[in-house]
Amino acid sequence: xxxxxxxxxxxxxFKALKCKECGAEYExxxxxxxxxxxxxxxxxYDYSSLRQTxxxxxxxxxxxxxxxxxxxxxxxxxxxxxVGTGMTPLVRSQRLARRLGLNQLYIKNDAVNMPTxxxxxxxxxxxxxxxxxLGFTTVSCASTxxxxxxxxxxxxxxxLDCCVFIPADLEAGKVLGSLIYSPTLMAVKGNYDQVNRLCxxxxxxxxxxxxxxxxxxxxxxxSKTLGFEVAEQLGWQLPDHIVAPLASGSLFTKIYxxxxxxxxxxxxxxxxxxxxxxxxxxxxxxxxxxxxDRDFIQPVKPNTIAKSIAIGNPADGxxxxxxxKKTGGSIESVTDAEIIEGIKLLAETEGIFTETAGGTTIAVxxxxxxxxxxxxxxxxxxxxxxxxxxxxxxVHGYIGEPLTIEAKLxxxxxxxxxxxxxxxxEWQQVLV
Amino acid sequence: xxxxxxxxxxxxxFKALKCKECGAEYExxxxxxxxxxxxxxxxxYDYSSLRQTxxxxxxxxxxxxxxxxxxxxxxxxxxxxxVGTGMTPLVRSQRLARRLGLNQLYIKNDAVNMPTxxxxxxxxxxxxxxxxxLGFTTVSCASTxxxxxxxxxxxxxxxLDCCVFIPADLEAGKVLGSLIYSPTLMAVKGNYDQVNRLCxxxxxxxxxxxxxxxxxxxxxxxSKTLGFEVAEQLGWQLPDHIVAPLASGSLFTKIYxxxxxxxxxxxxxxxxxxxxxxxxxxxxxxxxxxxxDRDFIQPVKPNTIAKSIAIGNPADGxxxxxxxKKTGGSIESVTDAEIIEGIKLLAETEGIFTETAGGTTIAVxxxxxxxxxxxxxxxxxxxxxxxxxxxxxxVHGYIGEPLTIEAKLxxxxxxxxxxxxxxxxEWQQVLV
Numbered sequence: 105x106x107x108x109x110x111x112x113x114x115x116x117x118f119k120a121l122k123c124k125e126c127g128a129e130y131e132x133x134x135x136x137x138x139x140x141x142x143x144x145x146x147x148x149y150d151y152s153s154l155r156q157t158x159x160x161x162x163x164x165x166x167x168x169x170x171x172x173x174x175x176x177x178x179x180x181x182x183x184x185x186x187v188g189t190g191m192t193p194l195v196r197s198q199r200l201a202r203r204l205g206l207n208q209l210y211i212k213n214d215a216v217n218m219p220t221x222x223x224x225x226x227x228x229x230x231x232x233x234x235x236x237x238l239g240f241t242t243v244s245c246a247s248t249x250x251x252x253x254x255x256x257x258x259x260x261x262x263x264l265d266c267c268v269f270i271p272a273d274l275e276a277g278k279v280l281g282s283l284i285y286s287p288t289l290m291a292v293k294g295n296y297d298q299v300n301r302l303c304x305x306x307x308x309x310x311x312x313x314x315x316x317x318x319x320x321x322x323x324x325x326x327s328k329t330l331g332f333e334v335a336e337q338l339g340w341q342l343p344d345h346i347v348a349p350l351a352s353g354s355l356f357t358k359i360y361x362x363x364x365x366x367x368x369x370x371x372x373x374x375x376x377x378x379x380x381x382x383x384x385x386x387x388x389x390x391x392x393x394x395x396x397d398r399d400f401i402q403p404v405k406p407n408t409i410a411k412s413i414a415i416g417n418p419a420d421g422x423x424x425x426x427x428x429k430k431t432g433g434s435i436e437s438v439t440d441a442e443i444i445e446g447i448k449l450l451a452e453t454e455g456i457f458t459e460t461a462g463g464t465t466i467a468v469x470x471x472x473x474x475x476x477x478x479x480x481x482x483x484x485x486x487x488x489x490x491x492x493x494x495x496x497x498x499v500h501g502y503i504g505e506p507l508t509i510e511a512k513l514x515x516x517x518x519x520x521x522x523x524x525x526x527x528x529x530e531w532q533q534v535l536v
Numbered sequence: 537x538x539x540x541x542x543x544x545x546x547x548x549x550f551k552a553l554k555c556k557e558c559g560a561e562y563e564x565x566x567x568x569x570x571x572x573x574x575x576x577x578x579x580x581y582d583y584s585s586l587r588q589t590x591x592x593x594x595x596x597x598x599x600x601x602x603x604x605x606x607x608x609x610x611x612x613x614x615x616x617x618x619v620g621t622g623m624t625p626l627v628r629s630q631r632l633a634r635r636l637g638l639n640q641l642y643i644k645n646d647a648v649n650m651p652t653x654x655x656x657x658x659x660x661x662x663x664x665x666x667x668x669x670l671g672f673t674t675v676s677c678a679s680t681x682x683x684x685x686x687x688x689x690x691x692x693x694x695x696l697d698c699c700v701f702i703p704a705d706l707e708a709g710k711v712l713g714s715l716i717y718s719p720t721l722m723a724v725k726g727n728y729d730q731v732n733r734l735c736x737x738x739x740x741x742x743x744x745x746x747x748x749x750x751x752x753x754x755x756x757x758x759s760k761t762l763g764f765e766v767a768e769q770l771g772w773q774l775p776d777h778i779v780a781p782l783a784s785g786s787l788f789t790k791i792y793x794x795x796x797x798x799x800x801x802x803x804x805x806x807x808x809x810x811x812x813x814x815x816x817x818x819x820x821x822x823x824x825x826x827x828x829d830r831d832f833i834q835p836v837k838p839n840t841i842a843k844s845i846a847i848g849n850p851a852d853g854x855x856x857x858x859x860x861k862k863t864g865g866s867i868e869s870v871t872d873a874e875i876i877e878g879i880k881l882l883a884e885t886e887g888i889f890t891e892t893a894g895g896t897t898i899a900v901x902x903x904x905x906x907x908x909x910x911x912x913x914x915x916x917x918x919x920x921x922x923x924x925x926x927x928x929x930x931v932h933g934y935i936g937e938p939l940t941i942e943a944k945l946x947x948x949x950x951x952x953x954x955x956x957x958x959x960x961x962e963w964q965q966v967l968v
Contacts, residue, residue: 168600168623168625169625187886187887188625188626188627188648192620192650193619193620193650195619195620198695199692199693213620213650216648216649216651217648218624218625218645219645219648219887219888221653221923221925257887257888257889258887259887260631260885261887261888263630263631267952270938272938272940276928277928279938280935281925283935283937283938284879284880284889284924284931284935285887285889286936288955289938289939290938290941290948291939292941292942294942298943302944302945306945306948447716448718451716451717451718452692452717453692454692454693455619455651455688455689455690455691455692455693455717456689456693457651457652457716457717491653493713493925494925496709499712499716503715503716503718504718504721505715506704506715507720507722507723508725509722509723509724509725511724511725511726511730511731512734513734513738513741516722519722520699523720
């Protein structure tokens with residue numbers, strides 16, 4: 105590893121790594137844990153300089169990607185790795201909203217994020233830009249699938265060597281969705297938390313840039329753009345309520361940070377925003393801590409189809425609990441059956457096919473509405489973070505079959521008649 | 537079917553359906569074939585009114601979707617079905633460009649198009665908006681997969697009944713990618729051309745809106761936005777050369793129409809643009825007509841892994857040949873092995889995972905460069921029209937396997953060493 109020279113421009117707004125627990129400050133190197141108290145490090149900024157240099161107009165004049173918010177991100181380079189990531193659609197929901205009885209529901213759809221169809225492309229774009237600035241030539245990650253896809257793809261684009269680690273039992277689409285970019289792909293016999301521990305050891309011995317370990321403070325900042333974009337797409341306003349999936353808890357805390365930064369520098373008006381989080385019942389350590397009003401996370405062994413959010417020992421879990429509490433939000437969990445129903449509900453009402461994490465979020469949204477925890481008139485944003493084509497196994501057997509016919513009109517007419525009869529019978533059963 | 541009232545606003549610029557062969561004009565109804573000469577109908581516009589009302593600024597002030605070009609599209613409604621389709625990234629290629637020896641290569645990436653990850657979302661958005669204006673309550677299509685995905689998804693969003701037809705032997709991802717939206721899905725034992733013939737019969741008997749049959753003149757106009765966006769994203773300039781896949785030939789002719797419309801109304805300066813097209817050798821009736829300098833298409837029976845472009849009797853094939861000829865472009869075909877190499881090449885150099893159609897286009901791009909048919913300094917745009925997660929079968933067995941390891945450092949070190957040795961051996965073989 106060669107150390108690049110200019111890792112901190114005097115004109116950039118990011119100033120230090122700062123311990124979230126004790127406040128100790130560190131140089132802007134590849135480091136993620138406080139030497140004094142072992143708390144997590146976070147990037148801090150000079151907001152007064154941002155207030156003077158950033159306007160709505162200067163952002164809008166930037167690229168049609170997450171890099172229009174470059175000044176809020178911890179990179180020194182004026183030419184970050186921009187593959188068109190971000191600026192995904194914020195869809196005003198009609199049919200799902202009606203089905204749930206909501207009047208102001210929006211769907212932020214990172215299932216079509218560039219290049220690998222999940223929000224991970226945001227954090228990886230920042231991490232690899234920073235990795236290059238810090239002189240890393242090999243990048244790596246511990247992943248439940250989406251992160252491996254994204255790291256492998258963006259490393260390929262940037263010409264960085266890449267070695268990614270996944271649990272060996274991942275969905276086929278996620279394995280192939282990494283292999284296609286020709287990284288070294290390590291399939292570890294174990295769950296994500298075991299993969300993560302192994303990667304911490306490798307990070308210490310190999311001098312690689314692990315996007316979610318030694319580069320984690322930079323990496324995680326990328327998720328702020330999911331806050332920035334929603335605020336800009338709502339016409340420079342914050343929503344009243346957001347619902348997002350919880351894996352490590354990082355995404356959730358960074359949307360919160362993003363909203364607060366926009367208020368801090370005067371880009372939007374401050375107002376209360378409720379933060380609600382979604383977990384799968386088979387891996388819900390954050391939801392459990394929230395329900396039991398604990399200030400620590402009890403690690404669990406994951407057992408759910410929602411593999412992309414199956415983190416049993418979530419690094420930022422306790423910060424997510426804090427945010428949900430102080431904003432008046434909730435953290436809920438749903439069963440695997442509810443997750444599948446959530447995937448189908450979003451597809452049938454909005455034409456958006458999400459993976460299990462998105463199914464979890466929609467199912468929790470429904471649960472919160474039914475429990476009266478979301479007011480029908482609140483401007484509510486639900487975050488869809490990944491694409492259903494990567495977890496096809498999850499819905500096999502739950503979505504029916506095609507009607508196979510001959511290429512003849514009477515064969516078609518017969519099949520159509522049979523399917524309509526079936527539909528009528530199903531309706532009669534519903535009515536009985 | 538109830539006839540909607542206001543199917544043609546006086547202020548809209550689209551004026552008539554016009555036969556591409558004999559010029560006969562028709563009302564703006566659901567119709568696609570000339571009653572006199574059986575030529576295809578196309579939408580005609582009042583360009584002088586567009587010249588007076590549309591500016592670069594008025595377009596940029598529109599939504600961040602293909603609907604910023606609404607005035608160039610054949611819909612009367614001011615509230616079209618906008619699910620965030622279009623405005624996909626135009627990526628300046630670095631590593632693929634270097635590999636091919638090109639200096640100005642751009643990739644238009646509809647593999648991340650919203651909602652169903654192919655350019656078909658553009659044409660379907662127009663077709664279903666128009667279907668609603670014409671009073672249709674059931675929409676349908678004959679599809680090689682992507683179109684069925686898109687029709688089912690956008691119909692779900694719009695709350696229209698939907699019945700889609702596909703060949704029974706499609707890739708699993710494309711079948712599931714329709715079923716998830718709960719349409720009626722007819723899997724026809726036969727190839728696309730047989731499916732298409734059956735659908736023409738159904739269109740005549742059922743009064744449904746078939747997006748690519750009786751709504752085809754409206755539908756196909758949606759592809760113009762792939763021309764508009766590239767021109768805007770290049771800074772209101774046309775490229776020197778484009779390379780696009782050819783299935784029915786419609787996409788190709790509409791990019792051409794889009795460029796010409798922008799010149800006609802003064803949004804960009806006119807200049808020569810070469811149009812080159814890509815087909816799979818196993819279904820290359822358009823490439824064959826081009827090579828043999830014929831003015832008719834000889835239908836073929838498709839036999840290729842590139843199923844999404846496997847149309848043996850392409851409706852707009854001969855117009856594609858004309859455009860390639862008069863612009864100085866080429867039409868080439870590549871083998872299935874070259875298609876797989878094309879998919880891998882794009883993934884490994886740019887981090888973009890495309891389906892077989894995109895692999896075809898990249899392989900043809902490479903072939904044209906090697907044949908000296910693309911000048912290294914030409915601004916060249918290659919159109920990637922669909923996502924690789926839908927055709928995973930195509931690359932199975934060609935992209936290696938993960939290295940399976942225990943969650944222990946020495947297991948990792950051993951696997952890494954073995955993979956590096958293997959790499960060295962492979963390199964030595966290359967050098968020998």
